[in-house]
Amino acid sequence: MANGLMSNGSSNSTTTSPWTAQRVALVLGLIVGAIVLRVMPHPWNLAPMGAIALFAGSVLPSRRLAYSVPLIAMILSDLIIGLHQMLPVVYLCFLFYVWLGESFLQKRKPLRIAGSAVTGSLVFFVVTNFACWLAFYSHTWTEFVACYASAIPFYHMTLASDLFYSAVLFGGLAIVEQVYAAARPADNAI
Template identity: 40%
Template sequence: MSQPRFWLLAALIVGAVLARWIPHPPNFTPIGALALFGGAFYADRRMALALPLSALFLSDLAIGLHLLMPVVYGSFACNVLLGRWLRHHWGVGNLAAVTLLGSIQFYLTTNFACWLMAYPHTFAGLIDCYVKALPFFRNTVAGDVTFVVFLFGTVTLAERLFPLFRERAEQPATL
């Protein structure tokens, strides 16, 4: 990876992490988008996974720790895998699909865990948990879409305007 591209991606990641600390509606965060971004733009699997989860952990240290953290982290690790898939199936339609799929799996996974911890273990309790979480799901989708557009759009625009940001920047011919 070229140095300019590395610094562009690093700056976007830092910006996304900082955005988590700005006042926002519940679940309107950059972390889901950041996990997709890491999976899509980092060839090294460890880096793709470490960046969003480290960002989440560092911001959780400041914001507060909670019992559902292992489930939340596992869910974002799934988003990294979706981003890895996107790496080899690039397209706007696929980006939209994995963004929505990431939001859905986060909603289903974390609220199932919430049901296990805080609701009656009945079908009615499960439905009640998911229904009460719908406003959070709306915010998750809105946050994921907003930050995916920002992160992926910024890289795409930079690559089109400035060849040095491309993954394999063309080298000028020498005489």
């Protein structure tokens, strides 16, 4: 650490990142809090993982960390909740959320956050239900429609949780950045 700032991870680098130890602790604390909500009893698909992945992609200082956080959170919580054969597809969808966060949320504006949450939940719905159709249904048009029709009642919960938890995570960070100077990036970009 140099002057209270974290280095960018390169052993030969003398540049510093705007990420203070307090900011990293804050971000990871928000993520851990949301993970706890996943393992607590909740309605189907009303979980914070999509928002956590968006948040990680948007605010964590390295790509490796951003992509690792939701995967580690999913693996650890799935060991508690239970494993199933669709996990690889689900995990890939959450990596897509991280990509959305890093690609579209460097400027964290409410409309961009909401648009990314909606996009993530739609992709999650389409991809996971397509995989479900391939794995569990006959490969006919009727069964394809039946698969997606049976999933519709669960989509509104995914969308609601992505929007709600994104508002909590991004809004919480924005509030804390406004109140506590140590939580702000050094370049004052929110």
